Amino acid sequence: GENVEQHPSTLSVQEGDSAVIKCTYSDSASNYFPWYKQELGKRPQLIIDIRSNVGEKKDQRIAVTLNKTAKHFSLHITETQPEDSAVYFCAASSPGTYKYIFGTGTRLKVLA
Amino acid sequence: NAGVMQNPRHLVRRRGQEARLRCSPMKGHSHVYWYRQLPEEGLKFMVYLQKENIIDESGMPKERFSAEFPKEGPSILRIQQVVRGDSAAYFCASSEGAGAEKLFFGSGTQLSVL
Numbered sequence: 001g002e003n004v005e006q007h008p009s010t011l012s013v014q015e016g017d018s019a020v021i022k023c024t025y026s027d028s029a030s031n032y033f034p035w036y037k038q039e040l041g042k043r044p045q046l047i048i049d050i051r052s053n054v055g056e057k058k059d060q061r062i063a064v065t066l067n068k069t070a071k072h073f074s075l076h077i078t079e080t081q082p083e084d085s086a087v088y089f090c091a092a093s094s095p096g097t098y099k100y101i102f103g104t105g106t107r108l109k110v111l112a
Numbered sequence: 113n114a115g116v117m118q119n120p121r122h123l124v125r126r127r128g129q130e131a132r133l134r135c136s137p138m139k140g141h142s143h144v145y146w147y148r149q150l151p152e153e154g155l156k157f158m159v160y161l162q163k164e165n166i167i168d169e170s171g172m173p174k175e176r177f178s179a180e181f182p183k184e185g186p187s188i189l190r191i192q193q194v195v196r197g198d199s200a201a202y203f204c205a206s207s208e209g210a211g212a213e214k215l216f217f218g219s220g221t222q223l224s225v226l
Binding site: 045049098 | 116143147157160170210213
């Protein structure tokens with residue numbers, strides 16, 4: 001079945017450094033890839049998304065890249081701040097389906 | 113726009129009791145999705161509903177779990193005869209259209225089974 005693998009499971013960076021989280025998906029038909037940020041005890045919040053007809057998308061300090069051939073996509077956070085500390089989830093969905101397949105999450109800790 | 117509303121936030125049940133979780137989608141959204149999150153894990157799809165219709169329930173356990181989204185009122189996820197393994201956070205999400213793009217999640221219901 002469909003699967004999304006996410007790495008690393010935990011990531012600690014110094015404030016101001018960059019953080020990169022990587023995901024690999026199995027279904028080559030997947031065409032929509034959102035990223036969610038979840039703070040402790042709170043709802044997952046959509047922070048950025050990308051469709052398969054685009055290779056890169058940027059929104060201020062956050063960017064996502066997609067490599068369809070290799071079936072992987074990555075989240076890049078630059079100039080990290082303590083408030084970026086949270087669990088980040090990638091997901092993939094395919095046309096004609098109605099569900100996201102989520103990765104297992106990356107706990108990001110930004111050290112002040 | 114109040115966003116996706118879920119209640120209760122916390123629900124404690126003893127083994128064998130029933131749990132009813134409610135979800136009101138964002139205003140203007142007619143598509144509702146339920147996901148389950150176990151501790152330290154990602155979210156797992158359970159069911160997708162439109163008003164009065166179950167579209168995809170491929171992630172629902174075959175027994176004890178059911179979901180509905182009536183013409184009037186919130187979507188309900190019902191778990192009968194709960195067991196300890198049902199303890200999890202249950203998140204509801206809604207979208208404006210079909211195809212599962214741009215899901216907006218509620219704050220979740222934390223179910224604890226004693």
